[in-house]
Amino acid sequence: MRFFKLVFFLTIFIPFNLFAQKDSLETKTYKELRTLIGGFEKQEISFELINYYRQKARRERNIEQQFAAKSLFIEASIWDRNFDIAQDSLQPLRSFSSQHELASQTVSSLYQIGLAYFYQGLLGKALDIYNEALVLTEKINDNKIQHKLLLQIGYIRSSIGDYTEALNIYNKSLDLLDKSDFEAIELEKAKAKSFYYLSLTFSDLKQRDSASYYIDKALKLTQKERDSCRMKYFLRSKANIQLLNDELYKAEDNLKKAFKLCQPSSKGDTLVFYKDLGEVYLAKKEYKKAQTYIQAAIDIYQVKEGEEGFMDDYYKLLAKAYKHTGDIEKSNFYLEKYINTVAEFSKIKDTVNQSLKLQEVEDFKNELSSIKEEKNLKQTYLNYLFLGASIIIILLLSILLRFYRNKKKNEEKFEALLLKIENTNESERITDTKDQVLEEKSSNDIPEETRKNILEGLKKLEEKEYFLRQDCNSYNVARKINTNTSYLSKVVNSHFGKNFNTYINDLRINYAIVRLKNDVIFRSYSIQSIAEEVGYKSADSFSKYFKLNTGLNPSFYIKEIKNLA
Incomplete structure (x- = not known):
């Protein structure tokens, strides 16, 4: 950088x-x-x-x-x-x-x-x-710029895995167009763009029929206006859907047609186009072609340090291409780069299921290891069997030992948490996370009266348990207490020593800890229902923050609480 x-x-x-x-x-x-x-x-x-x-x-x-x-x-x-x-x-x-x-x-x-x-x-x-x-x-x-903003916001929500909210935003962008003062040609362009983004999200969700439906609508509108460069992006999206449907020759034809209509306008555009074409050739088992295109994409683009988190798909595809052409050394090199992008990827897309990523990495490593063994080692079937049995026994013993160690540690954490609950006053918080890195370290530029009003507003919202709502975010909180997100962030950072999201998660987890201990009916809910009750959209998010604050999975905490009864 x-x-x-x-x-x-x-x-x-x-x-x-x-x-x-x-x-x-x-x-x-x-x-x-x-x-x-x-x-x-x-x-x-x-x-x-x-x-x-x-x-x-x-x-x-x-x-x-x-x-x-x-x-x-x-x-x-x-x-x-x-x-x-x-x-x-x-x-x-x-x-x-x-x-x-x-x-x-x-x-x-x-x-x-x-x-x-x-x-x-x-x-x-x-x-x-x-x-x-x-x-x-x-x-x-201004409906025109509002429409563009909604599409960008929706795309970010989709890219971090919040697909439901992304689809809601895209549909809102279409509703906005019905009330807008766009001219006929502008209206068709704007609608085509909304359909394009809807198609991308449905494609990410692997809902191929919906993805095809919306990209076809976008293409139909774009054919009227004859915008070849816009058509290029829509054809590439269509090709990606065809790739999902194993329509490989159609996908290849559409990508080549897109290239002829409007050649890549930048290195980034070339990167995406070559990667798409390389992915098609990989699916067609034309591994040498796939390797050539994807390697060219990365070489031309020259990835910068801050962009590594977005390169996971590229490195994974290139590792596969080199694996199939027999270049194990380069396959290992790009596999290692792919593994390193997982951590960066999770920072950018914090709702992505990390366990699936890691499992995918492990599966690929095992597959590559198997190929290397077949190529380099000539051992008898009995040796392989003996080695496999030994590894399994060691793994089983290791898993068993780890299980008992974790169980003991969790029981100690539970006892400590229970003691803390009993010794904590109502005005105190059982968990109080402090962020080492704050978005805004100082609120000195905020008038004292404004700062006081923000803290009083936050206290009132805490009393009303507004933090339990799923739409509780910095924008909505700021609006409710008549301030802006910048002031809100600074005051929360300086007063509580934490970022806004940490502040809300602490309130939710504190509430969950106490209510699960005191409310027998609440303990009988599913983890998903408990998560929704305290403001989370998914059980995974709730479990992640519960464990981050207590060191325990909510299911373990509930089981131990029930054992006390």
Whole structure:
């Protein structure tokens, strides 16, 4: 990751060629300057031109273009991976917007800034920016940008595994179009995009009929407008669905047709296209072709450190391709890279079922190990049988020993937890997690009265047990206590020493611990029902946070509580 001292760079070392071009730049409009600056994801970032743009806007006292320059600088900083500088520049942008009442421009800029964070893999930051922009769109009643924001928010929710919420958001985007003032052509484009995102989510859910239904609707609308590059993305999605249905030749034809319609516009576009084609060839057992395309995709793209978490599918496919072509060394290399991406992947998509990932890794390792043994070792059937039996016995003994150790540890943890419950007052919390890394370390910039109102509001919501609702999130809580998510986050961080999500999880788990101990009927519920009762959508999420706070699985805790009765 590259970090530049941008302020020093911009104010001291402005390149000579900018002065040489000054006369020609002065004749250009702001639109022409923006064209020169170009798309940050495709070329070297022109901080010099952005600085010139800002100076021109100041000289001409053009408020809207001064705002645009600030927004461009933030976007460029994100694309250049200077996230601290970008974050520090956001509040001045908001203040400038508020001072000059630039609500419409702010929404558009926040969308672009969120997009920049999104493409850098910072999904949490992107989501915060999108939600902030969404609140503003409701004030200025801009349906067009609101539709784009909903699709981005839905895509993030889908990418972290929250498919139900993603589908709800996409359907909301379609409902919005029915009430919008879009022109006929714009309306068809917007609908096609909503159908495309719906298809992607159904494809992730392996609901192939629904995925095909929506991508066909998107393609039908796009054929009318004859947008070849938009058609390219839809055809690729169609090919992925055909791959799921083992329609391999149709998938290959659609991918090649997509390439002819509109060639990849960037390295990232090439990465996805080559990977899709490589996956088809892998399914067709044309392993050499698959290996060539997927390896070319990674070589061309040159994956950066912060992007490793998104590369798991690529490394897994490449490991398989090399395995089938007999290059065990390279297969092992990419398998190792795939294993390393699992941890990064789980940080980005925190609701993904980690156990399935790890199991998939183990299965692949065992398969590869078997191939290596068949290739390199010539042992008799009896030796294999003896070795296998020995391993099984050792594993069984190991599992048995681990079981008894874990059982004893869990019983000790339960006793300690029970003692803590008995010695804890009503005003105290049984578990009080502290986060080592806080999103906002200080709330000094918040007026004391505002800070006090936020804490009082949180206390009232605690008393009303609002945290038990599944829609309890920072956005809804902030709205209920008449503040914004930024202030809410800072106050929670500084007062409680934890991030907002940790704060809510602590409240839920404390509630669950006490109620399970005291309520016989509640103990008879299924884990899924208990999870829903205390605000979680899934039993997995509830169990994860319960164990994180207590060291115990909820099922073990319930069983031990029942034994006391």
